[in-house]
Amino acid sequence: MTKRLLALTVNGRMREDAVAANLLLLDYLRGTAGLTGTKQGCDGGECGACTVLIDGQPRLACITLAAACEGRVVETIESLAIEGRMSRLQQAFHEKLGTQCGFCTPGMIMAAEALLRRNPRPTDADIREALSGNLCRCTGYVKIIESVHAAAGG
Amino acid sequence: MERMPQFDLRRPASIAEAAALLAAEPGARLLAGGTDLLPKMRRGIERPPVLVDLGAVRDISRIDYADAGLALGAGVTLSQLAMDGRIVHHHRAIAEAARSVAGPGHRSAATIGGNLCLDTRCVFYNQSEWWRATNHYCLKLGGDVCHVAPQGSHCHAAFCGDLAPALLVLGASVELCASRGARVIPLSDLYRDDGVAHLTLEPDEVLVRVLVPARSPALVSGYRKARARGAIDFPLAGVACAVVARNGVLAELKVALTGTNSRPILLTGTEALVGRVIDEATLSALGKLVQKQASPMRTTVTQSNYRRQVAAALAQRLVCELAGYEPSAARASMS
Ligand SMILES: Cc1cc2nc3c(=O)[nH]c(=O)nc-3n(C[C@H](O)[C@H](O)[C@H](O)COP(=O)(O)OP(=O)(O)OC[C@H]3O[C@@H](n4cnc5c(N)ncnc54)[C@H](O)[C@@H]3O)c2cc1C
Ligand code: SF4
Ligand code: FES
Ligand code: FES
Numbered sequence: 001m002t003k004r005l006l007a008l009t010v011n012g013r014m015r016e017d018a019v020a021a022n023l024l025l026l027d028y029l030r031g032t033a034g035l036t037g038t039k040q041g042c043d044g045g046e047c048g049a050c051t052v053l054i055d056g057q058p059r060l061a062c063i064t065l066a067a068a069c070e071g072r073v074v075e076t077i078e079s080l081a082i083e084g085r086m087s088r089l090q091q092a093f094h095e096k097l098g099t100q101c102g103f104c105t106p107g108m109i110m111a112a113e114a115l116l117r118r119n120p121r122p123t124d125a126d127i128r129e130a131l132s133g134n135l136c137r138c139t140g141y142v143k144i145i146e147s148v149h150a151a152a153g154g
Numbered sequence: 155m156e157r158m159p160q161f162d163l164r165r166p167a168s169i170a171e172a173a174a175l176l177a178a179e180p181g182a183r184l185l186a187g188g189t190d191l192l193p194k195m196r197r198g199i200e201r202p203p204v205l206v207d208l209g210a211v212r213d214i215s216r217i218d219y220a221d222a223g224l225a226l227g228a229g230v231t232l233s234q235l236a237m238d239g240r241i242v243h244h245h246r247a248i249a250e251a252a253r254s255v256a257g258p259g260h261r262s263a264a265t266i267g268g269n270l271c272l273d274t275r276c277v278f279y280n281q282s283e284w285w286r287a288t289n290h291y292c293l294k295l296g297g298d299v300c301h302v303a304p305q306g307s308h309c310h311a312a313f314c315g316d317l318a319p320a321l322l323v324l325g326a327s328v329e330l331c332a333s334r335g336a337r338v339i340p341l342s343d344l345y346r347d348d349g350v351a352h353l354t355l356e357p358d359e360v361l362v363r364v365l366v367p368a369r370s371p372a373l374v375s376g377y378r379k380a381r382a383r384g385a386i387d388f389p390l391a392g393v394a395c396a397v398v399a400r401n402g403v404l405a406e407l408k409v410a411l412t413g414t415n416s417r418p419i420l421l422t423g424t425e426a427l428v429g430r431v432i433d434e435a436t437l438s439a440l441g442k443l444v445q446k447q448a449s450p451m452r453t454t455v456t457q458s459n460y461r462r463q464v465a466a467a468l469a470q471r472l473v474c475e476l477a478g479y480e481p482s483a484a485r486a487s488m489s
Contacts, residue, residue: 004163021163021205024192044193046386048259057233057262063192064263065185067163068209111258132385133257 008069010035011079019066025059026050028066029076037077037106041135048134051107052076058114058133077106080113089113089151098147100138108134112148121152158192159201165210169360172206173333177358179204184360186229187263189256190272198283199295208267214362217241224366228267232317236261245366247320247375247394254379255316257386267361270318270328270341274311274349274416275388276302276453294350302451309349310451311416318345318418319394319410320377321364329363332356338365345417352416372398373406374476379413380464382456389413390456391448391465399477404428404436409469414448414461421447432479440473441466 003018010033017032029035029052038061041049050061053075080087086094089109099105108131115122115130122130127148136144164182166172176182182204185191194200208214214229217238224245226235235241235252242249255261255269278292278301291297294309302310318341326341341364345352355361379392391413398406407428409421423443430436450461474481 020160022158022160024158044196045189045256045260048257051259054262058259059263060189060259063189063196065163065188065192065207067165068185068188068207070165070210114258130258133259 004067006067006070008071009073011075021065021067023066024062025052025064025066025069025074026061028069029061029074032066035076035078039103039106041103041107046135047104047107048111048131049104049107051110051134053110053114056114056117058111058130060133075110075113077109080109089116089148092151093144093147096143096147096150098139098144104134104136104138108136108144112151115148116152122148124149158195159198161195161202162204163207164204165207167210167212169211169214169331169362170333172208172211173331173358173360175204175206176360177333180357182206184208184267184271186265186268187231187260188268189260189264190268194273194280197281198286199279208265208360214267221368223368226266226364226366228265228361228363230266232261232264232266232269233258235266235317244369245320245324245375247323247377247396248317248366251316251320251377251392251394254377254389254392266317266364269315270321270344270364271353271355271361272313272315274309274352275314276309276311276349277455278302278453279311302453309416310453311349311352312413312450312453313345313352313415313417314388314392314413315418316377316379316389316392316412319392319412320375321366322410322418322420323375323394323396323408324366324369325408326364326366328361329365330355330359331362332359336362342418342420347416349416369396370398370406372400374398376472376476378468378472380461380468390454391450391461391468393444393465393468393472395469395472395476397473397476399432399479402477402479403431404477407440407473409440409444409473411444411448411465411469414450414465419447432473432477434481437470437473437481441470444469 006019007016039049041047045063183202185205185207214227216227218225232252293300329338375396377394379389381387394410396408407424412418444466448465450458
């Protein structure tokens with residue numbers, strides 16, 4: 001199959017890669033870009049584990065074509081820590097036990113990151129709504145919500 | 155995990171170019187947010203040789219207000235709709251319906267066009283390739299028996315898009331564009347009662363805009379859906395209502411349903427309730443209208459009779475809420 005050139009920004013760096021038309025953003029990030037922080041949990045669009053930000057909006061990398069991200073700005077979980085120091089949100093998930101097995105965590109954190117940028121002091125309802133597309137089979141969600149509150153300083 | 159099949163990807167810069175690409179390749183499919191089409195391709199339900207991605211087309215992601223009403227570009231996302239202050243204020247049913255679709259990660263990609271042109275759904279159809287193969291497929295795709303109604307020769311898959319009923323009660327029409335020209339039709343004419351071919355859209359037509367006429371400021375609208383979980387799930391039944399109520403009397407009433415039939419339906423017979431005082435008798439008449447016109451079949455794991463009843467109950471509650479009517483102790487007896 002013919003490949004096309006894809007130019008986009010991933011975690012602040014411009015990249016150009018030759019990609020097949022049917023390459024999913026998830027496989028581009030994990031395979032081509034070597035960013036394995038973004039997880040694949042389901043068979044397409046059901047669980048939120050693959051949540052990344054595209055132009056600041058939460059999106060599901062498993063049902064997004066890489067080629068459709070031409071010219072876009074993509075952010076993954078790897079972009080949050082600076083020089084090995086976790087971001088405030090990551091630190092909050094760590095301290096408040098918002099993560100157990102950790103598989104849903106990158107998606108949860110990216111969905112929460114999108115929320116906090118738009119709404120730095122979210123209510124419980126805001127957090128539940130923002131994370132309503134992310135499934136977790138370990139924590140029971142309460143600790144996740146507490147973690148987002150903690151990151152927001154509340 | 156199933157991989158994506160192979161296809162050619164086109165990214166036209168204009169609607170005219172998109173329509174020409176569709177006309178040139180009959181098997182081509184439009185790709186908007188991809189939140190319905192790509193999961194279906196991963197499950198082998200769709201195998202288009204060419205995908206025409208609307209993502210690079212400008213001018214289709216605008217919300218325009220004019221005296222004549224609202225014009226919504228087909229590429230406007232559901233999160234745009236849910237957050238637009240004027241829509242939340244003046245066309246609440248649209249914002250509520252948009253906000254009820256899937257989860258935030260879907261809504262920031264999902265478009266109006268994709269939501270209105272959503273395929274019908276059935277528990278025997280929205281499954282992986284091996285699941286369907288084990289069941290010898292079904293009439294909608296690859297087989298010759300309908301597992302829901304085996305004696306018939308009709309597919310009863312349900313239309314489950316949330317936006318359509320909200321737009322139907324507000325009298326919306328849609329602008330469709332093909333290489334040979336454009337046409338505007340009432341939204342209800344976009345659909346037919348056939349689970350296999352529920353859209354009247356020609357294969358080379360692109361839905362470009364949704365036009366919502368200006369309405370009386372007294373008109374209030376809303377959307378409610380019943381679903382298995384509070385998020386991510388499609389409606390088991392979804393109900394939109396638009397109401398004008400004066401001193402407890404219905405001056406205008408429109409009700410539309412989704413999730414219950416192979417097409418979204420604008421309830422007929424609501425005119426008979428106009429002029430009536432909103433009371434238990436009126437609500438019961440409304441419930442009967444809904445129960446009569448909703449025809450859910452066993453296309454979900456939830457019983458169809460529940461879907462019929464919940465549709466009626468949602469319509470009654472929403473009309474009460476919009477009209478500011480407090481159903482007395484009778485709430486329990488409604489439906
Ligand atoms: C887990 C999950 C939950 C979901 N829950 C819901 C839900 O609760 N309610 C709901 O309504 N939907 C739901 N959906 C389905 C889907 O996300 C939405 O319906 C969405 O609005 C589809 O829009 P899209 O732009 O992503 O469409 P796409 O997937 O891009 O396209 C859908 C169909 O419409 C056609 N199409 C797209 N644009 C046009 C156009 N301009 N003109 C003509 N044809 C066009 C495509 O060819 C395709 O056949 C869910 C999906 C998933 C994966
Ligand atoms: S209603 Fe029948 S034919 Fe249609 S998808 Fe379901 S099982 Fe298949
Ligand atoms: S892996 Fe993308 S939603 Fe589950
Ligand atoms: S921490 Fe295990 S799935 Fe959420």
